[in-house]
Amino acid sequence: MTEQHIKRILRFLGVDQHPPSLNAIDELLTAYTRKISWESISRIHRKSTTPDHPYLLPEAFWQSVMTNGTGGTCYESNYTFFTLLKALGYEGYLTINNMGEQVGCHSAITLMIDESWYLVDVGMPFHVAVPINPTQKTERCGQFHVYCVTPNGDNTYIVERTNHPKPYCYTLINKPVSEADYQQILINDYGDGGLFLDRGIIVKVIDDRIWRFDSSARPYQIEIFLGFSSDKLYQFLGKDLEDVAQGLSVAFGISKPIILNALQQLGA
Numbered sequence: 001m002t003e004q005h006i007k008r009i010l011r012f013l014g015v016d017q018h019p020p021s022l023n024a025i026d027e028l029l030t031a032y033t034r035k036i037s038w039e040s041i042s043r044i045h046r047k048s049t050t051p052d053h054p055y056l057l058p059e060a061f062w063q064s065v066m067t068n069g070t071g072g073t074c075y076e077s078n079y080t081f082f083t084l085l086k087a088l089g090y091e092g093y094l095t096i097n098n099m100g101e102q103v104g105c106h107s108a109i110t111l112m113i114d115e116s117w118y119l120v121d122v123g124m125p126f127h128v129a130v131p132i133n134p135t136q137k138t139e140r141c142g143q144f145h146v147y148c149v150t151p152n153g154d155n156t157y158i159v160e161r162t163n164h165p166k167p168y169c170y171t172l173i174n175k176p177v178s179e180a181d182y183q184q185i186l187i188n189d190y191g192d193g194g195l196f197l198d199r200g201i202i203v204k205v206i207d208d209r210i211w212r213f214d215s216s217a218r219p220y221q222i223e224i225f226l227g228f229s230s231d232k233l234y235q236f237l238g239k240d241l242e243d244v245a246q247g248l249s250v251a252f253g254i255s256k257p258i259i260l261n262a263l264q265q266l267g268a
Contacts, residue, residue: 001087005062009084012066020090022113025120025129032081033125037071037204037252040196044262047190047197054190057183058083069253071204073196074123075186078107081122085111092120093176096185099169104185105195106170119149119159124169125203132157132174144210144227163228200262202252213248215266220244222251 010017013031018024042064046054056064056072058080064070071077082094092111096104109120110132118129128142130149137150145161149172152158157172177185189195200215210225220237237247245260 001058001083005059006084006087009062017088020088020113022118022129024088025085025090025111025113025118028081028085029120029122029125029127029129032122033127034205036065036077036122037069037202037254038073038077038123038125039071039200039202039204039252039254040073041200041202041248041254041259041262042068042070043073043076043190044197044200044265045258047194048261048265055187056080068255068258069249070255070258071202073189074107074121075182075189077125078109078121078123079182079186081120082109085109085120094179094182095173095175096177096182097173098171100171107182107185108170108172110172110174110176119147119157119172126161127205130159132172143208144225198266200259200266202248202254204252206251211251213252215263222248 006017013028013035015027015031043054056076061072061076061080078094085092090111092109095108095110097106097108099105107123111118111120111129113129117132119132120129126142126147127144128140128147130140130147131138132149134151137148139146139148145163148160150158152171155174157174159169159172160167161169202213204211212223219239222235222237224233224235226232237244241260241263245256245263248254248259249256
């Protein structure tokens with residue numbers, strides 16, 4: 001990644017370049033989760049329009065973000081974010097993790113910051129870096145959740161968050177995955193059994209609240225979560241797919257044609 005590319009990305013995120021530190025990574029996470037959606041809409045769209053090459057590697061990911069307002073799910077998002085972090089001088093590695101009985105279904109990043117290990121994850125997404133300690137449970141409070149990482153033996157950790165109906169997030173397998181192996185997992189995720197190819201979800205922090213759309217919910221709506229409380233607001237989008245796509249595009253900044261095509265592919 002060139003220095004010019006780094007500056008362009010940081011300018012897009014609205015942050016300055018700093019030496020690696022906990023404050024700097026938290027600033028990057030705050031900016032990322034407010035500028036870039038966790039979403040499956042664009043992968044559904046690409047699967048239908050470019051079936052031979054639907055996946056995005058980091059450079060193409062950033063281009064799509066800046067051109068079409070898209071984001072991604074865990075494999076592409078964490079890979080892209082980790083590539084930026086490496087270019088900024090951070091040391092760490094990518095991991096592939098389990099969710100309950102589902103093996104190898106979620107990625108995350110482990111970073112060394114100020115001589116301590118931290119879990120970083122824009123593919124859930126988490127909004128702060130969370131310390132990892134092999135001998136004791138750790139916690140860190142973010143704007144929306146308290147995150148907990150509990151050692152579970154053999155380089156594994158139970159990752160949880162409060163203020164959520166299902167506190168368990170995933171089981172961290174804290175072992176490095178090579179870039180070549182990671183890329184192949186990313187590519188395979190667009191094949192049979194690929195995740196979130198049958199469900200359109202968009203999540204983003206907007207106006208300091210978490211906004212969420214799920215294509216499986218009826219009527220079509222955006223849920224707006226009110227901080228640490230269990231209360232939420234609803235923004236209803238109507239029944240016509242053109243109107244739904246327009247409303248989602250205005251709310252999340254994703255290109256309307258991409259949203260509309262994805263909804264059509266889902267048979268929504």
